[in-house]
Amino acid sequence: MIDSEYSPAEYCQKQISHFKNKxxxxxxESLWCFRLIMIGTLLAPLFVSLGGEMWTGKVxxxxxSVLAAFCTAWMQLxxxxxxxxxxxTAERELESHLVRYTFKIDDYSNTESADNILVKNVTDLTLKVHKSWIPIIPTSENLPKNDSN
Structure with missing residues (x-):
């Protein structure tokens, strides 16, 4: 929902903050999963080689290994x-639009329509990001099928 009390520049800045947070x-999330995968896969064989005790050799x-497998599946899904x-990328593109708007460069040099152009470009980019995001969402079609019939 867009609140019309914001200026076009404020609207753009809010979208920049939104994408920055995301x-x-x-x-x-990516870095933590990667770290946990590395720790799990590197330390599991070390504990196995220490062997001996139930805790260090098996548990x-x-x-x-389970933690590394979970994080790997999470990253893939x-x-x-x-x-x-x-x-x-969306954050950087919006920052570029805001700079060009602020300094009246390119499409934003016409001060009469600069506000409308900025709002249109921000809205178009937001929609473009959403459309790019949709194929990344896991669906039943791209999940492994259980062919145990």
Whole structure:
């Protein structure tokens, strides 16, 4: 919902903040999953080689392997790297529009229609990002099928 009390520049800045927050969330999610995958896959064999005790030889390596497998599946299904890139790109494009609007460059040099052009470009870019995001969402078609018949 758009509140008409915002100026076009404020509207653009709000969208920039929106995409910045989404990009940061996906960046953190991606980096944490990657770290957990690395820790799990590197430490599990080490604990197995220590062997001996039930905890160090079986329970801890099993837990680390399950954690790494879960994070790998999460990254493949949720695709935070792609979302991070998508949202950060949108953020940069909106920043570019805001700079060109602020300094009256290119399409924004005509001061009579600059406000309308900025709102249109911000809205178009937001819709474009949404349409780019839709194919990334997991659906029943792109989930593995169980062919155990």
């Amino acid at each position: 990009a940061s969330h996906n960046k953190n 801890i390596p099993s837990f680390l 949720r695709k935070p790297n792609e979302l991070w890139s998508l949202y950060r």
